[in-house]
Amino acid sequence: MQQFEMLEHAHFCPAADNDIVLIFSGRKILVYRENDKFRFPHAKEVAFQTDSKLLKFGHIGEYNCLTGEIGIQQNNSLESLDLREVMQFTSPAEAASANRARQLLYWLREHQFCGVCGNKTEQSDHETAKVCPECGEVSFPRVSPAVITAITKGDQMLLAHNRKFKKGLYSLVAGFVEAGESLEQAVAREIKEEVGVEVKNIKYFGSQGWPFPHSLMVGFTAEYADGEITPDGKEIVEAQWFDVDKLPYLPSSTSISRKIIDSVIEKLSPAE
Ligand SMILES: [Zn+2]
Structure with missing residues (x-):
């Protein structure tokens, strides 16, 4: 069975058509319904704004996994469900990817500013971290x-x-x-x-x-x-x-x- 593997350096980039996208709104995550089964959608199944950048954070087999909190038009195939429920019926790989994605998004939201000097933080260019350009403070995802x-x-x-x-x-x-x-x-x-x-x-x-x-x-x-x-x-x-x-x-x-x-x-x- 395929496993979720995390990327050492999660970073923002546009989604390619076949990328799996984990789109959150709070605790709810967007799922794609196909013959009464749910899975996370591929980017091509979701209408994005062309300038939307998502956080690339890992892959399941050949498919990259990207995540973000952006507004998406829902339709007959796309709906938002509570992550706790979703983790009960998705594959272990999908559950693991959603677990990491949700935590990374909380981290991004909670570390927009440096806790030491208050300046705006930036994404590190080589690891999954936020860096303060003023004082150099590095903040990793909170566990x-x-x-x-x-x-x-x-x-x-x-x-x-x-x-x-x-x-x-x-x-x-x-x-x-x-x-x-x-x-x-x-x-x-x-x-x-x-x-x-x-x-x-x-x-x-x-x-x-x-x-x-x-x-x-x-x-x-x-x-x-x-x-x-x-x-x-x-x-x-x-x-x-x-x-x-x-x-x-x-x-x-x-x-x-x-x-x-x-x-x-x-x-x-x-x-x-
Ligand atoms: Zn600082």
Whole structure:
């Protein structure tokens, strides 16, 4: 299967006819509908203004991938859908390209001016970076690490309902890493803060870039050590131990939280 490969030096250029174009409007991305299937359109399928320059940031097989936030006339074949939904039904390569594209566009928007001296920044001519022509400050795309952990106790797993979740949805405890903190410290602190329990045997599971808006989700598993479940009431409104054969409504399979949950289920379920 073809994979998405990123370009070391993302840069602006006009799109050629066959280039894949990832056109965003906030969290929505333009998709091309073909026989009830969706894919990202090629430039020739989208009417551009002739002077539109897009950010070339990688390729899938022989096709370059370009992205931008520009107004496009939608029609019967072209429509804008929420990126979270789109990532569930596109190919892994397309999902990976959209993940990077969305993060690069947030970065471009948030780094138009130098954070040190306030002058307008320019695109670097040799790497994916914004450079200040006045003071030389270089700004790379922002990545915000966050930890997400499956806590187990015997054959039960702790799942929590966050205020921002859809009704009935439960997931793992997660939170951003603080400056100066190790990942393991972040795991223990977030769990203590959000659900009031202490954990031991914190083990790395895997990681995933997540473009809402620029997270790097770092997954862990941990075992319950001490304490009573006490939701913080701010982010977490409910949390409880679930038997792995009686789980609630869970996040979609594209998310790392679901991948961790599934691996824990597999480990804890009795062999058939
Ligand atoms: Zn500057």
